[in-house]
Amino acid sequence: xxxxxxxxxxQVLKTGQSMTLQxxxxxxxxxxxxxxxxxxxxxxxxxxxxxxxxxxxGEVPNGYNVSRLNKREFSxxxxxxxxxxxxxxxxxxxxxxxxxxxxxxxxxxxxx
Amino acid sequence: xxxxxxxxxxxxxxxGANSTLRCNFSDSVNNLQWxxxxxxxxxxxxxxIPSGTKQxxxxxxxxxxxxxxxLLYISSSQTTDSGVYFCAVLNSNSGYALNFGKGTSxxxxx
Numbered sequence: 601x602x603x604x605x606x607x608x609x610x611q612v613l614k615t616g617q618s619m620t621l622q623x624x625x626x627x628x629x630x631x632x633x634x635x636x637x638x639x640x641x642x643x644x645x646x647x648x649x650x651x652x653x654x655x656x657x658g659e660v661p662n663g664y665n666v667s668r669l670n671k672r673e674f675s676x677x678x679x680x681x682x683x684x685x686x687x688x689x690x691x692x693x694x695x696x697x698x699x700x701x702x703x704x705x706x707x708x709x710x711x712x
Numbered sequence: 713x714x715x716x717x718x719x720x721x722x723x724x725x726x727x728g729a730n731s732t733l734r735c736n737f738s739d740s741v742n743n744l745q746w747x748x749x750x751x752x753x754x755x756x757x758x759x760x761i762p763s764g765t766k767q768x769x770x771x772x773x774x775x776x777x778x779x780x781x782x783l784l785y786i787s788s789s790q791t792t793d794s795g796v797y798f799c800a801v802l803n804s805n806s807g808y809a810l811n812f813g814k815g816t817s818x819x820x821x822x
Binding site for chain 1: 713716742743745747753754755757760762798800802804808809810811812813814815
């Protein structure tokens with residue numbers, strides 16, 4: 601029972617490089633989310649997908665794009681990485697509104 | 713969006729002590745969860761508790777939805793309880809994602 605799986609776990613990028621963070625869930629959940637966590641802060645929502653085929657901006661979407669590839673997978677893309685995007689990224693999934701959310705193990709990204 | 717405030721921001725306990733962490737929120741909620749982020753960064757689900765009281769071993773939680781707060785109780789603390797505790801809430805009128813507080817950082821010393 602894997603739950604929510606994120607890849608990679610660690611990544612170092614140079615400023616201007618691009619990359620895609622992958623997230624997959626095996627719980628048949630409708631909704632998926634990308635958050636970022638910075639030191640001393642809680643988690644802030646970047647983008648979410650309430651259901652397959654839909655995506656919406658969260659609190660901090662600038663510099664990111666997302667793709668809900670299918671019900672299982674939700675990817676986050678950085679087109680031109682900046683040092684301000686150095687953070688820990690978490691993917692999450694949940695089913696209906698009144699149900700529990702589950703998080704992946706996180707991706708620690710450093711942009712130099 | 714809905715505001716979430718957690719207190720205290722930092723807490724140091726000696727092993728065996730009890731503690732209460734508080735989460736206040738600014739609007740009615742459909743969903744409230746408590747998480748423990750361990751020193752390795754993993755987010756561990758503790759409670760899904762939009763209302764009422766739940767217990768799991770040495771931990772328990774109470775949410776008083778009408779008064780817009782939730783409490784997490786840790787009894788007989790252990791060093792493995794160290795980490796950051798987050799409260800997160802969802803108000804479906806404001807969207808479908810959890811809004812997080814900034815957390816309570818707990819250190820339990822031997």
